[in-house]
Amino acid sequence: MKLKRLTQYALLLILTAFASCKKTYLDTKPSDQVSEADALSTVANARVALNGIYRAMYMQYSDQEQDGFPALMIFSDFMGEDIVHSAAGTVYFRGGLRWTDHRSVSSDLNYFSYRFFYKIIANANMILSRIDDMDGVAAEKAAIKGEALALRGWAHYQSVQFFGKRYDATTVPNSQPGIPILLTNSLDAQPRSSVEDVYKQITTDLNAAITSLSSAGARAYKTHIDLNVAKGLRARVALTMQDWPNAAKYAAEARAGSSLMSAADYFSGFNNLANAEWMWGANQLADQLPTYGSFFAYMSANFNSAHTRPNPKLINSKLYALITATDIRKKLWWDGTTADAVNFPGVINASTGQPEPSQRKARYQHRKYLVKDPTVSVGDIPYMRTAEMYLIEAEANARAGLNDAAVTALFPLAVARDPSYKKSTKTGQALIDEIMIQRRVELWGEGFRFLDLKRTNSPLDRSGTGATVALATVGITTPIPAGDVRWQFLIPRREIESNPSIEQNP
DSSP: OOGGGHHHHHHHHHHHTTSOOOTTGGGSOOOTTSOHHHHTSSHHHHHHHHHHHHHHTTSOOSSTTOSHHHHHHHHHHHTSSSEEESSOOOSTTHHHHTTOGGGOTTOHHHHHHHHHHHHHHHHHHHHHTTGGGSOSOHHHHHHHHHHHHHHHHHHHHHHHHHHSOOOOTTSSSOOSBOOOOOSSOOSSOOOOOBHHHHHHHHHHHHHHHHHHHHTSOOOSOTTSOOHHHHHHHHHHHHHHTTOHHHHHHHHHHHTTTOOOOOHHHHTSOSOOTTOTTEEEEEOOOGGGSOTTOSTHHHHOSSSOSTTTSSOOEEEOHHHHHTSOTTOGGGGGBOOSOHHHHTTOOOSBOTTTSSBOTTOOOOTTBBOSOOOSSTTSOOOOEEEEEHHHHHHHHHHHHHHTTOHHHHHHHHHHHHHHHOTTOOOOOOOHHHHHHHHHHHHHHHTTTSSOHHHHHHHTTOOBOOTTTTTTGGGSSSSOOSOBOTTOGGGSOOOOHHHHHHOTTOOOOO
């Protein structure tokens, strides 16, 4: 979608928030009978509009690879090396796994990811343009403003990581092309701003969100951003910018007052927003989604579909070998033995309620994600957890050379997952490596791996991981060097053709 047409769509979520929501609401042009001023005339209306943005983050747009941000979480992990496919699977998400979709100017992945984030940004801008002038309780206005600022910052942050080169703190300024910065709903075509300027704006938005949310009341639902989540986002951005002091600072503040989940909760299916460790996530309702309109239709271990039954997802065998035997997380993946097989019944036949006999079984298959009801591909989706904040704090301190602070931050998480864990005595790169292994295991399947490789300027190497079956026909089978042009998504052709201000990536 070209940026000068974004305002045609920006009011869309706001208007549909007042009506019953349907699958095609993002494909329908907004009615010209309701003005932006009417839709955002009160704080109550602004809150409903904001709710619409959160819902738009996980709803299906036009096909099965466009289930909002969770679809991009899947793409991000499939483009890494830690999720391995046991078979070629269906066509959905295959181009991400093979590193072909994001390098095609005509692919749906590029077009969807580009327009998705700008729809979030445009709708946040609608709210931000009017919230200060509304009558209402100050705390409620502060909450709405803070959430909208955080969403705008988050959307710019996610997008620039896909379409721009990585931020490099050793290069000042980062003048490489980033993405257009959209702060108002202008009809003018927007050029790409530098990566430096995009990150400056992201930081400005998140700092303002933190200030605003500091005077807001407690949120009602974890589906919404609060002060701790805004600080968590600020920590993520600082980590990407190699701003180690702020990454550690905001991560520690973000997790304040939160707790880590129990071992029992760890095996409950990663599908419940009420989990004590979840800071932010999506609450999916069965009557709001199409049959395959869910993260869990592709990623769960027990929903019976053409995506999961013949192609259970595995962990990188090299990574699995690095998990200690006493670590509870090792039980999330089948060790291949008959004794452990009972813990991995696989997908469930909806008619019989029993394991599906036709399912492919493979060593290292997971049981991290489980649908609550095997007949419905629905589950809550984690966007941010307390564990990530411990990992950010530990990594940032380690990269800053603060070894003691790093091992102190890592210990609570590591010992919660492995009761036999002893505080690390490693330093330097060895400590960083240990933290990154913890991060890969802990956040497996939560949408971080591609961007972690990119931000750390690491190569992609799938050799020896078991990732061969699904890549045999087409795609990448050899390492991709750090800094290769393929780490950038191409700007979609439709944007290039309609917006002469946009420069294409190499």
